[in-house]
Amino acid sequence: MKHTLSVHVEDKPGALTRVATMFARRGFNIESLAVGPTEREDVSRITLRVDCEQHSLEQIEKQMHKLVNVLRVTELVPSESLERELLLVRVAALPDRRAELIALAGAFNARVADVGPDSLVFEVVGSADEIEAFQELVRPHGIKELVRTGRIGLARASAREQRRRLSAIN
Amino acid sequence: MRMLGADAILRSLEAEGVEVVFGLPGGAILPLYDALARGTTIRHVLARHEQGAGHMAEGYARASGRPGVAIATSGPGATNLVTPIADAWMDSTPLVCITGQVRSNLIGTDAFQECDITGITLPIVKHSWLVQDVRELPGVIRAAFHVATTGRCGPVLVDVPRDVQEAELDFSYPETVDLPGWKPPSRVNARQVRDAAEAIAKAREPLLYVGGGVVNGDATEETLALAEAGTLPAVTTLMAKGAFPDSHELHFGHPGMHGQKWANWAINKCDVLVAVGSRFDDRVTGKLAAFAPGATVVHLDVDAAEIGKLRRADVPVVGPLKLVLAQLAEQVAAHREAGTPAPHEWVRRLERWRDEFPLRYRGEGGRIRPQAVLETLRDLTAGRDDVVFTTGVGQHQMWAMQYLQCDRPRSFVTSGGLGTMGYGVPAAIGAKAARPDATVVCVDGDGCFQMTAQELATAVQARLPIVVVLVNNGHLGMVLQWQDLFYAERRSQVELGYDLPDYAKLAEAYGAIGLTVDREDELEDALASALSAGRTVVVDVRVDAAAQCYPMIPAGAAALDLVEDPAAEAVRVA
Secondary structure (H helix, E strand, O other), rough: EEEEEEEEEEEEOOOHHHHHHHHHOOOEEEEEEEEEOOOOEEEEEEEEEEOOOHHHHHHHHHHHHOOEEEEEEEEEEEEHHHEEEEEEEEEEEOOHHHHHHHHOOOOOOOEEEEEEEOEEEEEEEEEEHHHHHHHHHHHHHOOEEEOOOOOEEEEEEOOOOOEEEOOOOO | OOEEHHHHHHHHHHHHHOOOOEEEOOOHHHHHHHHHHOOOOOEEEOOOOOHHHOOOOOOOOHOOOOOOOEOOOOOOOHHHHHHHHHHHHOOOOEEEEEEOOOHHHHHOOOOOOOOOOOHOHHHHHHHHEEEOOHHHHHHHOOOOOHHHHOOOOEEEEEEEHHHHHHHEOOOOOOOOOOOOOOOOOOOHHHHHHHHHHHHHOOOEEEEEEEOOOHHHOOHHHHHHHHHHHHHHOOEOOOOOOOOOOOOOOOEOOOOOOOOOOOHHHHHOOEEEEEEEEEOOOOOHHHHHHHHOOEEEEEEEEEHHHHHOOOOOOOOOEOHHHHHHHHHHHHHHHHHHOOOOOHHHHHHHHHHHHHEEEEOOOOOOOEEEOHHHHHOOOOOOOOHOOOEEEEEOHHHHHHHHHHHHHOOOOOOOOOOOOOOOOOOHHHHHHHHHHHHOEEEEEEEEHHOOOOOOOOHHHHHHHHHOEEEEEEEEEEHHHHHHHHHHHHHOOOOOOOOOOOOOOOOOHHHHHOOEEEEEEEOOHHHHHHHHHHOOOOOEEEEEEEEOOOOOOOEEEOOOOOEEEEEEEOOOOOOOOO
């Protein structure tokens, strides 16, 4: 089963490496990872997507808590959180196909980020599902290059218990 | 006070109460060694190889309960510490390593003797620091000691570029640590303890499965109090040998691959298994699914990640073991007073098994029997409170576990998790530094001994005399045993030779005493004289290479598949 974890770490050299190394060493697989600054200057937030059983998830959480730079580990439960991802994709677009592609993009709230002689770069912000749907839709036109940020997430403003700490024990 | 970074390191170590450090100088750590020469209260023991320094620091830590400190230069000096760091990681030994690093402006340029030691050791340290600003040094060292010794103990590394050691700072040692992400459990959940006490008190066939965490958590007295309060029999793992007195009437041996049959049977048949600072290591459990198959598991540990890692805990208790066990002992005593019966019948059953299935080995005649070496050593040392044993890794280590009698915590120092050959001699030197009044005996194999034998020079020069009892079978004995048992006796690269080198002469070359024992009837005198020599002695005991270590549970097999010595003069068969 897939889980999204939000990990607050001290903004110190090597903090991300320590998290990544722990995953590698314990044999856990990271599906996507995004890291960036937070509301606090000295804290970064890593959003991790992992595919594992509940038992492994508990191990991951406990092992992460043992890392000195890790401040907090929370699971973002789909019903109580927002998840977004950014896609940049360069699609083949000869002049006669441009109008069709741009119309398609409009339906997805995709922005045309750049225009070239034979291709367009789109930018889409959305849930992973939305991004995948857009990707599939433009695929027949010819995807020249594609990059995704990996998802980031936040608890919903309406979520009562904003941060659900994972620990099964203590 | 204004001073250099190098001096700040020493003042910080002094402030931590460090008495002795183990190390070897080199280019990138020269400023620190210069500071040592300019004056400190700390004793520096000069090792001959950084691996030796690391294991000495580990031996010191295990024998004393205080963190061990090892110092090395950059590059190869630092990489030579990797094995001790990995060893300390596996056995949760508090170890603080300080390494020199090339100058800050050279980092990343493949400079002479540069290596990314914080990167290399990332998966085997609790935490590490590459100090980039001299003003950080006191705080980093304060934090390093704090992390190494709190929660589950373990190794940390502080890497200090040469220019940082040479830069000036205004020194003051911080009172507190600034580690917002480091919060090892300090309290105990009352409900968890209550549930555990109830499960333990109501068990008909309870068993304490005591691990090294009890020693690290300074909870050996509390463990004993719990056992006695509830009449709870106990087995101790290799790492916990001595944590619960071997001679105690409630002690029933050591579980695992080469553990006594009765200890493994006890685990197999118990109805409530109380894991106390133990981690269900595969060398203890064998086939996990068949380990304590019918038991409810109560798991006590300071490290929440150990709970449920390998075996589901029915009753988990996370917290400092000293606190947890003290509360448990009290509550179990209350249960007994309230009338829940003590498991006397179960204890009697364990006693019967112990009587029925003693350790056995082949009869006299021919070459010296290695088991007889350990029995003789036990008879010469049992009951003494001033003996510390260390071991290498292999057959001799398992015989030491089986036959030696250790009644006090920190009297048996060994490499468990990593299984580091070569650990014994340097660990003994470290243990001697920790306990100068004790007789420190390293039970070693000939293969292990040769991996770190150069540290005999350290023992002699630093006047830290140790007794090495070399169980010399001329082979890599445990590998030989596996080849004989599981590879159709195809012996592959295991023969070392009994006298290559001549160990007694080698000892003498180092300024130690060397003795060679070829006959079993010479054994007692030789060992007795070594124990009372007051100097470093190597007793080369040439034993029968055909002797195998039994009982044995083949890897991945279950406790009931335990095999006994086919060469033994069987008295009774199970």
